[in-house]
Amino acid sequence: MKLKLSWTCLVTTALALACSTAQAQWGQRGPQVNSPELSDQGEVTFRILAPNAESVRLSAGDIPDLGRGGEMEKDDQGIWSVKVGPIPAGAYRYNFNVDGVSVIDPRNPSTSESNANTWSLVVVPGSPNFDTTKVPHGAVAEVTYYSEPLQRFRRMHIYTPPGYEAGSDQYPVFYLLHGASDSDNSWSTVGRAGFILDNLIAAGKAKPMIVVMPAGHTSSAGFRPPANSEGRPRTDEFTEDFLGAIMPYVEANYRVLTERKDRAIAGLSMGGAQTLNIGIPNLDRFAYLGVYSSGVFGITGNRQGGGPSWEEQQKEKLQDATLKEGLELVWFATGKDDFLIETSRATVELLKKHGFEVVYKETEGGHTWVNWRDYLAEFAPLLFQ
């Protein structure tokens, strides 16, 4: 025992030295700050050291009640803090506003990417859906591919279920699309997709499947497709990328089953519109469609430009009775407070009018990750059964 102790002390001392050097090099100084701090009751204390700041606020859209409107208080060391909650189990993106500057939590390595920036992430446990539990876990990979249609490198995330990496079996594949504020990293961070699948598969509720989470944005500037050589916008770049690069990549590089009955596609918000935009024109290739907090965008408003409506454009596919054979599920869910609820309702009605059987649920809540995690946990067990 003495031997081991001495060696431990030696290493500890040397590493502590190396650490001090490294920390000095990286500019970490001053009082130690613990943030975010979770209590057993689900309270979260957020802290940031900002001795010279005049005002600091916590910003966290999905946290139901931020106390003093997120306003933080400074102690005599210059540490600003606010205690929130108890709040429901969830994965919450947050940042601080320090004198008008958006700041992620400098003490929290856990982050979640959105379309154009990164948020700090705190996970409050307590959910049977997405807690990290002692079950076999899959892997979530970051994959870089070259998109021939878009002529550039792109990134996606791919969940492989427990057993996949050691085995040689083929699996069904579920394409899961993110929303307008998000990136291909969002479903596996704030969305907890990997943990949700791990738990469902372990409980025997969902089939083992591969989940492909592509990047739905094709321009960092926003949603406008770049002009083509004639100065006109190109057709939907994401659809080109999805059909011309993502699906072929997955089918060439992963052990996936490639019949219609083994393919699902779903998405939230923008990703729900993309699901319809890809899924309906290619209905022969997908047996399951999921639309979360979404529908055909613009379906409820007055269209400009005088072109044909989405319904008119998709008429042939919508009316094709043979395509409805082998279509296992069309599933919609939207929160009662969601600003897109009329879009969802109108889209469901449109599909029903054309003879589709649609499962449509209106839940509590709004356009938030609280609902999207739940929708995934409810939708995934319906696939490939």
Added chain:
Amino acid sequence: MKLKLSWTCLVTTALALACSTAQAQWGQRGPQVNSPELSDQGEVTFRILAPNAESVRLSAGDIPDLGRGGEMEKDDQGIWSVKVGPIPAGAYRYNFNVDGVSVIDPRNPSTSESNANTWSLVVVPGSPNFDTTKVPHGAVAEVTYYSEPLQRFRRMHIYTPPGYEAGSDQYPVFYLLHGASDSDNSWSTVGRAGFILDNLIAAGKAKPMIVVMPAGHTSSAGFRPPANSEGRPRTDEFTEDFLGAIMPYVEANYRVLTERKDRAIAGLSMGGAQTLNIGIPNLDRFAYLGVYSSGVFGITGNRQGGGPSWEEQQKEKLQDATLKEGLELVWFATGKDDFLIETSRATVELLKKHGFEVVYKETEGGHTWVNWRDYLAEFAPLLFQ
């Protein structure tokens, strides 16, 4: 063409609306800021909107020359900026210091985790080693496992080479450890490990292999192992985790070859010390050892506590001639300006004294990722040949 245009406009308008809503919800307002901006010449302009700040500086340890010491200048919109370079091809961690607060770049989703926080990341291309090139790419997965030795969930990153995810072959495995300032996310972000392997494998220079990148820290507070029930520090927690959880997990869940000749281990700085601490006592299990910018910590100083030295503790293994049969490579590299160079030299001498053949290189530069990327690119081709 007209049909497609109308549909595109419709979707674009709807998505732009959804985006505005989402952005308002998330608090993105004010002038648009582009950061970091790369020029074709390798200059990088960093920008941050902070109209109320009194002083803003860029902090980026690996960038050779920060111009005005990283000091940034404010324009009349309140955007602070500094142009740096041209700087060499590299992956650079940076953040901003806004009136004393460490801030990642609010406009850059790309990040790199370190031990206790997250940095913004900018990649300046131009390196044959780590550029993202049009070659087959592997996948880098985030893997959550339960460590029985440590009684808690832990995370590692695992690179699988091109062909792995579609195939059923078994591969050799390379365990690659990070440094004291880093996390299991560091080698695949700032370290570009996946891209380095992709390029080497495509060029036929390295064998396809699995690269396992574990988390070397066992406590977020630092390096001190927690006290055991008798109030004494436990023996090295990471070694327990590595031998008792990580290797068994990899060998059960990935298609890896499990002979000594198919296993390599290497690490930088703290990870180099861990490589020796794991590799020497278990030399029958590893055929390749790599130590980057490191050695036996404390070897050059006066030890405290009076216990036996590392050499005395490892004597039996160091002197065992049979263990040296089948040991394919012991490889060290350290920069001439590295603060651990004497540690490296003394460790190499110690190993040579005990009959080890050691390849030792002294390179330009110091204790930085500039060197560690290069060392990986030089070391990986020597494995499993």
